[in-house]
Amino acid sequence: MSSAKTLHDLTATSDYDPNSMPVEKAREHIRAFLSPVTTVERLSIRATLGRVLAEDVISPVNVPQHDNSAMDGYAVRFADLKSDAESTLKIVGASFAGKPFQGTLAAGQAVRIMTGAVIPAGADSVVQQERARACADQVSVMPLSKKGTNTRSAGEDLRAGEAALKRGQPIRPAEIGMMASLGIGEVAVYRKLRVAFFSTGDELVAVGTPLGPGQIYDSNRYTIYGLLVRLGCEVLDMGVIRDTPEDVEQAFKDAARSADVVITSGGVSVGEADYVKQVLDRLGEVLFWKIAMKPGRPLAYGKIGDAHFFGLPGNPVAVMVTFYQFVRDALLHLQGQTRAIPLPTQKVLCTSPIKKAPGRTEFQRGILSRDATGQWSVRTTGDQGSGILSSMSQANCFIILPTDQGNVPAGSEVDIQLLEGLI
Ligand code: AMP
Numbered sequence: 345m346s347s348a349k350t351l352h353d354l355t356a357t358s359d360y361d362p363n364s365m366p367v368e369k370a371r372e373h374i375r376a377f378l379s380p381v382t383t384v385e386r387l388s389i390r391a392t393l394g395r396v397l398a399e400d401v402i403s404p405v406n407v408p409q410h411d412n413s414a415m416d417g418y419a420v421r422f423a424d425l426k427s428d429a430e431s432t433l434k435i436v437g438a439s440f441a442g443k444p445f446q447g448t449l450a451a452g453q454a455v456r457i458m459t460g461a462v463i464p465a466g467a468d469s470v471v472q473q474e475r476a477r478a479c480a481d482q483v484s485v486m487p488l489s490k491k492g493t494n495t496r497s498a499g500e501d502l503r504a505g506e507a508a509l510k511r512g513q514p515i516r517p518a519e520i521g522m523m524a525s526l527g528i529g530e531v532a533v534y535r536k537l538r539v540a541f542f543s544t545g546d547e548l549v550a551v552g553t554p555l556g557p558g559q560i561y562d563s564n565r566y567t568i569y570g571l572l573v574r575l576g577c578e579v580l581d582m583g584v585i586r587d588t589p590e591d592v593e594q595a596f597k598d599a600a601r602s603a604d605v606v607i608t609s610g611g612v613s614v615g616e617a618d619y620v621k622q623v624l625d626r627l628g629e630v631l632f633w634k635i636a637m638k639p640g641r642p643l644a645y646g647k648i649g650d651a652h653f654f655g656l657p658g659n660p661v662a663v664m665v666t667f668y669q670f671v672r673d674a675l676l677h678l679q680g681q682t683r684a685i686p687l688p689t690q691k692v693l694c695t696s697p698i699k700k701a702p703g704r705t706e707f708q709r710g711i712l713s714r715d716a717t718g719q720w721s722v723r724t725t726g727d728q729g730s731g732i733l734s735s736m737s738q739a740n741c742f743i744i745l746p747t748d749q750g751n752v753p754a755g756s757e758v759d760i761q762l763l764e765g766l767i
């Protein structure tokens with residue numbers, strides 16, 4: 345972890361090289377400056393889907409509440425059973441889920457019992473019905489190997505007073521169900537992160553307007569919108585900002601005032617960055633990096649007032665790659681998911697040869713698929729230009745080639761990161 349207190353301190357550390365910043369290092373530097381939101385709201389559990397828990401959820405009860413049966417069969421006293429032959433017991437009643445047997449089992453007695461039903465007082469084990477033969481009010485049961493067979497103990501899932509869920513836990517369907525199972529209808533979650541974003545570039549035209557010569561549609565704002573909404577952020581779309589110092593300065597001021605995080609695309613590459621840099625130097629503390637990665641070399645990170653700022657490259661694919669590799673992590677942390685794990689990678693066979701020069705980490709777009717024999721393999725989407733957005737749409741994973749890696753012959757094992765489910 346970086347020990348720098350301010351972004352300026354960071355630039356004075358011995359291994360700080362803004363012109364060749366390893367992916368891991370950049371992630372680490374960013375992480376050192378993130379502090380999660382603290383505002384909390386209480387919501388009914390269904391409304392918390394996609395939010396982050398702001399408190400431990402303490403179980404008010406034992407789960408399960410009672411000793412209960414894991415099988416359909418007969419509740420018995422283990423002491424009544426012979427160890428090497430069938431035992432015949434008298435059936436004195438039944439215990440159904442939600443309708444327990446009211447009495448107490450005496451010696452020589454059994455109770456018909458269903459899965460999930462409460463074990464009657466006096467009983468301690470269950471003989472599954474496949475190992476029992478009933479005839480009128482008598483049942484012959486086979487031996488059991490030990491006391492407690494086919495029963496589930498009260499509190500074996502959760503004990504009353506124990507934390508069922510911890511603060512920082514993202515709430516998914518399993519967590520909503522879990523809270524409901526404890527009878528909890530409302531819970532404290534962190535407020536949504538507010539993220540403002542805009543595009544810069546005089547060549548950009550908003551969707552719905554005809555293209556003039558040399559103009560292109562602004563696609564990054566749509567991609568970023570999708571990525572942010574999937575992450576559960578509140579989005580503030582500020583549109584396309586003209587490439588003038590005045591307009592850019594005003595946009596940064598407005599964004600930083602109203603949001604926790606400001607994301608821009610374009611305008612951070614060499615040449616273009618100069619005036620953006622001057623503007624940001626006036627408004628806050630922002631570092632400009634050349635990341636040792638492909639695509640996505642230029643990246644700016646810093647603070648404008650209390651807002652975190654990510655200046656992503658302009659190229660549409662580079663926007664997505666840098667978002668997945670840097671912004672996603674940071675947003676999860678800021679949302680309060682302080683134990684979020686890094687994106688997992690898997691090793692898989694690559695069927696296409698890949699050209700690569702050592703020196704940068706590459707994130708190629710890949711298609712993971714399974715052949716008729718059940719073997720999984722990956723191939724690239726083809727042309728890997730950082731403006732080729734169709735490659736992101738065809739891809740279902742990144743193929744990650746480490747910094748020192750050279751050309752990859754077909755048939756090599758490579759690391760992949762699945763795209764679906766990441767966000
Ligand atoms: P820049 O970093 O501003 O030089 O942009 C790099 C490339 O990405 C240029 O070809 C831009 O036209 C393109 N680009 C920048 N912003 C966007 C955007 N919002 N949507 C689509 N392409 C963009």
Ligand code: MG
Nearest residue numbers: 544545610611
């Ligand atoms: Mg530009």
